[in-house]
Structures are given as structure tokens and as C-alpha cells.
Amino acid sequence: xxxxxxxxxxxxxxxxxxxxxxxxxxxxxxxxxxxxxxxxxxxxxxxxxxxxxxxxxxxxxxxxxxxxxxxxxxxxxxxxxxxxxxxxxxxxxxxxxxxxxxxxxxxxxxxxxxxxxxxxxxxxxxxxxxxxxxxxxxxxxxxxxxxxxxxxxxxxxxxxxxxxxxxxxxxxxxxx
Amino acid sequence: xxxxxxxxxxxxxxxxxxxxxxxxxxxxxxxxxxxxxxxxxxxxxxxxxxxxxxxxxxxxxxxxxxxxxxxxxxxxxxxxxxxxxxxxxxxxxxxxxxxxxxxxxxxxxxxxxxxxxxxxxxxxxxxxxxxxxxxxxxxxxxxxxxxxxxxxxxxxxxxxxxxxxxxxxxxxxxxxxxxxxxxxxxxxxxxxxxxxxxxxxxxxxxxxxxxxxxxxxxxxxxxxxxxxxxxxxxxxxxxxxxxxxxxxxxxxx
Numbered sequence: 133x134x135x136x137x138x139x140x141x142x143x144x145x146x147x148x149x150x151x152x153x154x155x156x157x158x159x160x161x162x163x164x165x166x167x168x169x170x171x172x173x174x175x176x177x178x179x180x181x182x183x184x185x186x187x188x189x190x191x192x193x194x195x196x197x198x199x200x201x202x203x204x205x206x207x208x209x210x211x212x213x214x215x216x217x218x219x220x221x222x223x224x225x226x227x228x229x230x231x232x233x234x235x236x237x238x239x240x241x242x243x244x245x246x247x248x249x250x251x252x253x254x255x256x257x258x259x260x261x262x263x264x265x266x267x268x269x270x271x272x273x274x275x276x277x278x279x280x281x282x283x284x285x286x287x288x289x290x291x292x293x294x295x296x297x298x299x300x301x302x303x304x305x306x307x308x
Numbered sequence: 309x310x311x312x313x314x315x316x317x318x319x320x321x322x323x324x325x326x327x328x329x330x331x332x333x334x335x336x337x338x339x340x341x342x343x344x345x346x347x348x349x350x351x352x353x354x355x356x357x358x359x360x361x362x363x364x365x366x367x368x369x370x371x372x373x374x375x376x377x378x379x380x381x382x383x384x385x386x387x388x389x390x391x392x393x394x395x396x397x398x399x400x401x402x403x404x405x406x407x408x409x410x411x412x413x414x415x416x417x418x419x420x421x422x423x424x425x426x427x428x429x430x431x432x433x434x435x436x437x438x439x440x441x442x443x444x445x446x447x448x449x450x451x452x453x454x455x456x457x458x459x460x461x462x463x464x465x466x467x468x469x470x471x472x473x474x475x476x477x478x479x480x481x482x483x484x485x486x487x488x489x490x491x492x493x494x495x496x497x498x499x500x501x502x503x504x505x506x507x508x509x510x511x512x513x514x515x516x517x518x519x520x521x522x523x524x525x526x527x528x529x530x531x532x533x534x535x536x537x538x539x540x541x542x543x544x545x546x547x548x549x550x551x552x553x554x555x556x557x558x559x560x561x
Contacts, residue, residue: 149330149350151337171338172398185397189341190333194310195354238397260395
């Protein structure tokens, strides 16, 4: 079986009924989708399948054979974050970080399908996503800022602090 | 097994012996993950072509593998019920057929689309032992839905008054505690409840008398993880009243 993951074609050897989540995390080493409840209820495994948000824990890999999968590793890099990542960064929208990839994917999908989502649209889009730190206020603030076009993809490296002797940050699963 | 047409799917299902049907995966995949299910053979409907929705010949026909999200713009009270299922990602994956065949659920009765479809007078076309057959949804549910492969569900395309009233959990409301769907067409009133029995039940006593309290003649609610039987018995007549009060005209779209 084949999957295109973050723009890279990958050959999959897991059995056909293996959940996509397990294929991403264990076969491909892409660990941003989290194994939370693993029954579709918490949202932390959400990835884009053909551009639509889906629960990776509920999809047998055979059902998405040939599909294009995007995780947060495919949205941006630490050096050049995507707008949604920049918005979460700017608004302190990540606390422990466990729900963050699923939240970002849900917000990314929302802003792709709605030109100017309002607060209700954002709450609906995030309805299936738990933040057990209860950081919803800042997550919604980040999504609202993004919806208003107040955030742009970053051109700075926020983690390197301008120092050239910082080690290169390797993100498993990113096309780079 | 990954059939690529409805005929192939029905043939692969046979009489259903040893077959686990996997459509959207929202029910079956967690069972596999938690090793509560070790199927002999899995029939995946992802490419079966059973996901079409048509409106012609005086009927609306919904393929078994149509996602719940596709029902959000269909007729009431089905559309409102569909909008309250799970969340946006789950609605895009979960299917109508899975909702009709959903067992009682681990925590609570599930299958929120059953009551509104009963209210619409829906008929189920299914394959399995003895071949293909079409029957009213309430008869299908009273049988053994897991021994049948749902092909499609259909209802008459005609103007109706429809109402829906539900108790659901805010924020990731996975399951509805209790819901009542009502529809009136050509002077005939039909009502059904979700969450008051292992599957949705038609409230024939209320249809006959118009008295909301009679709903308790048709169902015997149980205690479960979401609510007590006592609470459900108190709330059910109120939801019936609300659904009846909410009856508003819906033209055939």
C-alpha cells in the first residue's frame, strides 16, 4: 500500500486494518498525531486526509490507500511556521501540548473551508477536541486571530534565537 | 474484503456468517484497537459505491455508506439529529448504515438517526440470508440488524411538519441522552424516541392518543453511564411535548 504523507510518497507494510494513527506513529515515526482515547472521542489524532480533517485512530489504513495525509509536521517547519502554528505560538495556545497538533489541524481545515469563520464556526470545528489543561480561551483566541487574518506565516526562527551554533532541529515526518 | 460495487458487497456479505462490516469505522475500529473484537472476515464498504443520496421518483434514498455529514442538509427532523451526532470529524466518517446497525453501545443506547428516520416512515433495503428485502425501519431494528447488510434507507419525498427535541451533552456530546423525533405528513403523526431502549422505538401510544405521558407505555428506560432510568422517565414526556410543540412545516426541499 502507498500513502503520500506530508508530500512524500511512502510504502506501507502494516496490515490493512491497522489504524492510520498507528501507521503514522509506529511505522513512519511521525508522532504529532497523539494516541489519546483511541476511540474517536478526544481529537488528538486528527490529521488531514485529502485536505479534510479525520480521526487517524478510526481509519483502517486500507480505507485511505493512496490518499494524501497531512500532519502538523507538513504544515510548516520550526524555521518557517505555517500561519496556524504562528497563531498558536503568538497566543500561548499550547500548554502541555498533547492536544495541540489535533487542534491545529482542525483550525487549519476550518480556515481552508471557510473564508471568515466566526466564533460559532470555531467552536463547532473544535467541538471534538479535548484540552485537558482547559486552555480553550487561548486556543480560540489563536483561531480567531487567524480567521481575522492577523497572523502570517513566520520567516523567523523562534527557537534558534538568532544564534548560529544551535543544533539543527529535526522533525520526524517533515518533508525537510 | 474491499468490494467496488453494491452487488459485490452483497455477494461478499452472503448470509453474514463470520462477517464484520466496516463502513466509516467509528464503531468497529475502536473495538479492534482495544481487542474486544477479533473478526474472522472484515467487509469494508469504503469503495462499495453505497454512499449515494438520490431524490427522485417521490422518494429520498440514502446509501448505507453515506456519511452522517451528508444528512445535515436533508429533510427534518433527520437534518437536526444529524447535526448533533458526535463532532465534525466523526460526522464525516460515521455512516448511516452503521448508525442503523449500531448495537446498544457500551455506555448508552446509540444510533441517533434511527428515531428521526422512523418518524419519516423510512424503509430499509438490506441483503443477507434469504436475499434482499425491504421493510419498515422499526421492523428492521426489532430483528437482528447485525445479520443484515444495509444497502440503503429511503423515505417519501413529501411536505411534512417536523419537530426534534433532545437532551445532549455539551462539548464533545458523543451520545445523546434522550431524543424525540416527530413528523406529520398527510395528517398522519409519527413519533420515535432515541435513548429510551437499546434501539430507537416508535411511540405508537402517543401517536394514537396525542398524550405525551403515554410515551412511557412504549418504552422502559434503563440506568446507564449517562443517565438514570428515573431521570429518563421524567424527561421523556417533556421531550415529547417539546417535539410536538416544535412541529413546523418543512416543504419538500
